[in-house]
Amino acid sequence: MNTRISSRRVAAGAATGAILLSLVYGGAAVADEIGPAAEQAPVSTDAPAAAVAQPAATDAPVEAPTQPTAEPTTGPTKQAPVEPARPAADPASAATPAPAEPEVATSQPIALADPDTTAPSIIVEVPPASPRGWYTGAVKITLAAGDPGNNLRGIVYSIDGGPEHWIVGPGGAATIETGGEHVFSAYAVDWADNRSAVATSAVNIDLAAPYVATFSQPQDSVYPLDFEVSLGYLCADDLSGVDSCYDEDRLEGMLDTSTVGEHTVDVMARDVAGNETVIPFRYSVVDDDITAPAITAVASGPHTNDEWFTGETRVEFQVHDTTEEGVSITYQVPGRWPTTVRDTRAATLIDTDGVFDITYYAEDAAGNRSEQQTITVRRDTVVPVIAHAAHDASGAPVGNGAVVAQNAEIEFGYECTDTTSGVAECSSEVQSGELLDTRDLGGHSVLLTSTDAAGNEVSVIFDYTVEEVVDPVDPGNGGEEPTDPIGGAPDQPGTAQPTPAVVTPARSTTSDDDRLASTGVEQVTPLGVLTAGMLAVGSALIAIGLRRRSAR
The missing domain is CATH 2.60.40.10 (Immunoglobulins)
Incomplete structure (x- = not known):
């Protein structure tokens, strides 16, 4: 019942709409054409899936939900045929009652369109080359494609069989920029994957001159x-x-x-x-003279070997063809401007340390020039530097000339450096990481020596004094607080200051003129010895006073 009422309402609504349209456009003919169509509008069902699932109970006529299989039994007009590719709705008539039994859905084969088997076409336009078939610059190639079914997808091209590149749509361009004998290939593709024949073109490019x-x-x-x-x-x-x-x-x-x-x-x-x-x-x-003058260079100065000079160095240049008129000598020391001397002899001084590659050549009046030559001069006048250090077991530094306790563990270390020719030798009586000898009381010294590659030598002495450790003495005054024999208050236990260490500057032995090495070490002076002696005597007097007071 619900299905029939719904169909009638739909048909009535459609008819009413048709009448209104006919009134608006001023013709009853429009209403006559729309009205029957409205009466044949599809009839909606509430549960088509259920109807499909149930079998037919009677031999009553069956309605198709997607496309009618026969003309309706009743209705004012005959329905037109439906296209195969477009399914039509149920043409139920407003006056035809729906069957009481469940409806069974039927289907009708749909005719498919013919497949697209026509390949697209492609046109490759290459600009004209030179008469000999070569280009002298980049070549821009124009591509165009077409498809009879307006189903073109794009163009695919490659150069010299390399990777393929896509151009989406009916046309585009590709450019070859590198020199060489190239082969350009391209084809068109439609959406049915039909491909045109491959179009190839030879593109020869020569960008370089002979x-x-x-x-x-x-x-x-x-x-x-x-x-x-x-x-x-x-x-x-x-x-x-x-x-x-x-x-x-x-x-x-x-x-x-x-x-x-x-x-x-x-x-x-x-x-x-x-x-x-x-x-x-x-x-x-x-002119007739085409012989270049011969020139030599010689360096001289103080030295200890054949590689390095250790003092002021003189470089002399000489042209051996002394009969040549108008000859000139040109030389250049690194860091200076070139110098030209119009003579058969010339000289220059090297007054700084370092390695110098000096270039020179000679030229005569006819313009004949000798080949440029190079003489290397190495100069080092500074002795190496010896750095040394010592520290006790706690890590506290022990300086040169310090006073240390007997059997104390004092670790020693040293290092030699040279900034010009480099260190050739570095030695010490006590090696780095070893302990100083503190078993015997008295003064001790460690000799360190170094020589650089130029032969400059230096020696440094590290001095230290070993003293006996004195245990604290009980004053024995019946518990009274001891006083300083000089008159001051005694030090509290644990606060007494140790006797100042006697610092003796390091001795340095160098060359014959007894010059000091550039290590910051000074020679011992008589005043330093006197001061050390006075401090030692004062310490002894203090100890004697303390013993006498304890004896009382």
Whole structure:
């Protein structure tokens, strides 16, 4: 019952809409066409799935929910055929009652459209090359594609069989920028995966100009006046090949040596692609004298070996052809401007430490120049530096000239450095990490020596004094607080200060003039010895006073 009422309401609503449209547009014909269609509108069901699941109970006519299989039994007009690809709704009539039994859904085969088997087409447009088939710059290739079914997907291209690149849509462009003989390939593809035939094009690009692979004479050659010499050359090109290679300045293959001065022969080369270049050959013509002057350099100064100088160093330059007029010597010390002396002899001083590569050459009046040569001068006038240190078991430093307790553990260490020639030798009577000898009372010393690669030597002495440890003495005054024999109050237990250590500056032995090494160590003076003696006497007097008071 609900299904029939719903169908009638839908049909009535559709008819009413048709009448209103006919009134608006001023014609009853529109209403006549829309009205029957409205009466044949699809009839909705509340539970089509249930109807499909149940079998038919009677032989009554069955309605198809997707597409009618027969004309309706009743209705004002006959329904038109439905397209196969578009399913139609149930054409139930408003006047036809729905069957009481459950409806069974039926289906009808739908005719499919013919598959797309037509391949797209492609056009590859390459700009014209030179008459010899070469390009001398980047080449831009235009691509266009079409598909009869308007189903084009895009264009795929590759260069020299490399990776494929996509252009989405009917057209685009690709550019080849590198030199070489290239093969460009492209094809079109539609959405049905139909592919056009592969279109290929040869693209030959030569970006580099030719060059002269070899000259028969060295560049910048020097020839005497009116000297007969020929010049040959060979041009080459790495891609398209040499088209022409010639010069216009020679007379029957001979160089012009009729005038003194600098000359140039221009060789013009052109390759098959059209690249052109000019390669110059340079040479000079001088007077009959073409022999360069010979020059030598010698360094002299104080030294201990053949590698390093240890004092002021003099470098002398000499031209051996002393009959040459107008000769000049040019030399340059690193860190200075070049110096030219118009003479057969010249000299310079090296007054600082370091390694110097001095360049020099000679030139005569005819312009003949010797090859530039180099003399290396090494100078080191500073002795090495010896650094030493000592510390006790607690890590407290023990300085040079310190007073230490007997059997104390004092660790010693040292290091030698040289900033110019480097340390060649570094030694000590006590090695780094070893303990100083504190078993015997009295003064002790450790000798350290170092020599650098230039032969500079230095010696340093580390002094220390070993004293006996004195135990504290009970004053024995019946519990009374002892007083300082000098008159002051006694120190509280644990607060007494130790006797100041006697610091003796290190002794240094160097060369014959007894110069000190650059280690910051000074020689012992008589005043220092006197001071140390007075301090020792004072300490002894204090100890004697304490013993006498305890005896009382």
